[in-house]
Amino acid sequence: xxxxxxxxxxxxxxxxxxxxxxxxxxxxxxxxxxxxxxxxxxxxxxxxxxxxxxxxxxxxxxxxxxxxxxxxxxxxxxxxxxxxxxxxxxxxxxxxxxxxxxxxxxxxxxxxxxxxxxxxxxxxxxxxxxxxxxxxxxxxxxxxxxxxxxxxxxxxxxxxxxxxxxxxxxxxxxxxxxxxxxxxxxxxxxxxxxxxxxxxxxxxxxxxxxxxxxxxxxxxxxxxxxxxxxxxxxxxxxxxxxxxxxxxxxxxxxxxxxxxxxxxxxxxxxxxxxxxxxxxxxxxxxxxxxxxxxxxxxxxxxxxxxxxxxxxxxxxxxxxxxxxxxxxxxxxxxxxxxxxxxxxxxxxxxxxxxxxxxxxxxxxxxxxxxxxxxxxxxxxxxxxxxxxxxxxxxxxxxxxxxxxxxxxxxxxxxxxxxxxxxxxxxxxxxxxxxxxxxxxxxxxx
Ligand code: SF4
Numbered sequence: 001x002x003x004x005x006x007x008x009x010x011x012x013x014x015x016x017x018x019x020x021x022x023x024x025x026x027x028x029x030x031x032x033x034x035x036x037x038x039x040x041x042x043x044x045x046x047x048x049x050x051x052x053x054x055x056x057x058x059x060x061x062x063x064x065x066x067x068x069x070x071x072x073x074x075x076x077x078x079x080x081x082x083x084x085x086x087x088x089x090x091x092x093x094x095x096x097x098x099x100x101x102x103x104x105x106x107x108x109x110x111x112x113x114x115x116x117x118x119x120x121x122x123x124x125x126x127x128x129x130x131x132x133x134x135x136x137x138x139x140x141x142x143x144x145x146x147x148x149x150x151x152x153x154x155x156x157x158x159x160x161x162x163x164x165x166x167x168x169x170x171x172x173x174x175x176x177x178x179x180x181x182x183x184x185x186x187x188x189x190x191x192x193x194x195x196x197x198x199x200x201x202x203x204x205x206x207x208x209x210x211x212x213x214x215x216x217x218x219x220x221x222x223x224x225x226x227x228x229x230x231x232x233x234x235x236x237x238x239x240x241x242x243x244x245x246x247x248x249x250x251x252x253x254x255x256x257x258x259x260x261x262x263x264x265x266x267x268x269x270x271x272x273x274x275x276x277x278x279x280x281x282x283x284x285x286x287x288x289x290x291x292x293x294x295x296x297x298x299x300x301x302x303x304x305x306x307x308x309x310x311x312x313x314x315x316x317x318x319x320x321x322x323x324x325x326x327x328x329x330x331x332x333x334x335x336x337x338x339x340x341x342x343x344x345x346x347x348x349x350x351x352x353x354x355x356x357x358x359x360x361x362x363x364x365x366x367x368x369x370x371x372x373x374x375x376x377x378x379x380x381x382x383x384x385x386x387x388x389x390x391x392x393x394x395x396x397x398x399x400x401x402x403x404x405x406x407x408x409x410x411x412x413x414x415x416x417x418x419x420x421x422x423x424x425x426x427x428x429x430x431x432x433x434x435x436x437x438x439x440x441x442x443x444x445x
Contacts, residue, residue: 013276014235014244016285019213023075026209029234030079032278035207037236041084043152046091046125048205049073050158050174052220053323054094054102055110059425063111064434065216065226068159069443070112072211072232076157077120090117091147093127093177095323099388101420102323104128112444132180137198140190148178148203156205156238160229161216162249162291165315166193167256169220170245171208171238172200181320185384188318189350197261200238208241209234213443215249217289221326222431223299228438231285239263243275250288296329296346299430303333307341308399309358310348317349320385321365328392330430335408336400337429344399347372348386354378362394 015032017025030036039045049068053061073090080088094107104126108114117124125147132143148154158174166173173196176184187195212231218224231248235241239262243253252272253259259270268274272282296310310329313322325348343359350367354375361378363369369380379398381391392412397405418424 011274011276012236012240013278014233014237014240016231016233016244016277016279016282018280018285019230019232023078025232026072026075026234027079029209029232029279033207033234033236035209035234035236036083038206039083039085039153041086043085044087044089044150045080045085045153045155046089046148046151047073047076047155047157048091048148048174048177049111049113050169050177051092051094051104051107051111051113052177052319053107053110053222054096054100054104055106059110060427060431062222062226062431062434062439063444064439065159065161065214065224066220066222067111067444068157068211069213070116070445071213071443072209073113073157074116074120076155076209077116077122081120088120089123089125089147091125091127091145091178093145093179093181095319096128096181097320097324097385097388100324100327110444115445127178128181130180132183135202137195137202140186140195142183142186142195142199143180144183144199144202145178145180148175153207154203154205155207155209157209157211158245159214159216160210160212160231160233160245160248161219162224162251162289163220164218164291164293164295164312166196166258167251167291168242168246168249170210170242171205172196172242172258172262175200175203175205178203185318185320188316192315193257194261196258197265200262201265205238207234207236208238210241210245210248212245212248214439215287215289218291218293218295221295221323223295223326223330224293225432226434226439227287227289229287231280239266239268239270240275243270243272244277244282247272247275247282248286249291250286251291296325299326299329299333303337303429305333305336305339305341308344308346309355310346311352313347313349314351316351316367318385321348321367324386324388324391325364327388328395330428331392331412332395333430334428335396335412341399346395360398362398364391
C-alpha cells in the first residue's frame with residue numbers, strides 16, 4: 001500500500017485499509033479518504049454507531065458483526081481529539097422494549113461504548129428519549145432526533161453486515177437509528193428502501209466509517225454468522241462508502257434498493273465502477289456473504305424442532321416485532337429442543353398469509369392479525385409491537401398444551417428475571433459460538 005495522498009477527484013474516494021491493532025489503520029483510511037478535510041474542529045461532532053440491540057437478556061449473545069465495536073469508536077474519538085475537536089457526542093436509539101429489557105442505555109454498556117465515553121469525556125445521547133423534529137420525507141412524515149439534525153459533523157459508523165430485508169445494512173441504513181420509535185415503524189409500512197434513502201439525504205452524514213473488523217452473513221442480528229474481516233472503509237461520500245461496503249460483502253450495489261433510491265435522489269449511480277478506491281483494492285479483500293436466510297427456521301432446525309414453519313416476514317415487519325419473534329423462538333428452541341410438532345405456523349408482519357393446510361396458526365402482532373383476519377381458528381398475539389412475554393406464553397401453551405406449557409414457562413420466567421438482576425447468565429444454542437483470539441471480546445470493552 002502506498003502512502004496516502006490527498007483526494008482530488010470530483011467524487012470523494014473511499015479509503016480502505018486492513019485493520020491492525022492500534023489506531024494507524026483507521027488513521028490511514030481517513031487519510032486516504034481525506035476524511036477530515038471539511039471538519040472544522042470547533043464544530044459539534046456526532047458519532048452514530050450501530051448498536052441496535054439494547055443488551056437485554058443474556059450477556060452472552062454474540063456481538064461480532066452485529067454491532068459496531070467500541071474499538072473503532074474509541075479510535076475515532078481519539079483521532080477527532082487529535083484533530084482538535086472538543087464537542088463530540090455519540091448517539092444511538094436501540095430497540096427499546098421493556099419486556100426484553102432492551103434500552104439504549106444498556107446498549108451503550110453492552111457494546112463497551114459507555115466505557116469509551118466515560119474515559120474520553122464524550123456525551124452519550126439516547127435518540128429514543130427525544131427530542132425529535134418533524135420532517136417530510138417525500139410525503140411521509142417522520143420524526144428525527146433533533147440532536148442528529150443539528151449536528152455540525154455527523155459520522156455514521158456502521159458495522160459491515162448483510163441484512164435479510166435490505167441486503168446490506170451500512171452507513172445509510174444505520175441512520176434509521178436517528179428516528180423516533182414511531183417513525184421506525186412507519187418506515188416499514190410506507191416503503192422502507194425509499195425512506196432509508198430520504199432520511200439519509202436529510203441527515204447528510206459528512207463521513208462514513210465502516211467498521212469491518214467483523215462482518216455478518218445472514219444479518220442483521222446475532223442469529224447470523226460472523227466472520228473476522230479486519231477491514232475499515234471510510235469516505236466523505238455516503239453512497240461511495242456503502243457501494244464499496246456492499247462490494248466487500250460480495251453484493252452488487254446496483255441490486256441494493258436503498259442505494260439505488262439514494263443514487264436516484266442525488267442524480268448519481270451506485271455502480272461499482274463509479275467508486276474511486278484508495279488503499280487496499282476491493283477485489284483483493286471482497287468475499288461473498290449470503291444475506292438471504294430464514295434465520296427463524298434455522299433456529300428451530302438447529303434445535304431439532306420439527307413441524308413448525310415460520311415464513312420470512314418481509315420488509316413490512318418492523319424491527320420490534322421481528323426482534324420479539326426472534327427472542328421468543330430462541331428461548332423456545334432451548335426449552336423444547338428436539339420436540340416434534342404437527343402443522344404449526346407462526347406468521348408475523350403485514351404481508352404473510354397463513355397456509356390453509358396449517359393446523360395451528362399463531363399470529364404475531366396487530367399487522368399479522370389484520371391480514372389474517374379471515375383465519376378464524378388462528379391465535380392472535382395482539383400488540384404493536386407484539387410483547388415478547390405474551391408471545392412466548394402463547395407459543396408454549398398453544399403448541400405444548402396448558403400443563404406442559406406452564407411447566408416450560410415457569411423456569412423460563414425465573415431465568416429471565418435472574419438475567420435482569422444480573423444473578424446468572426445463560427447460553428442459548430441458537431447463537432453460534434466464537435472463540436478468541438479470532439473473535440476478541442475486548443473489541444467491545
Ligand atoms: S404490529 Fe409489529 S410489524 Fe405491525 S406495525 Fe406494529 S410493530 Fe410493525
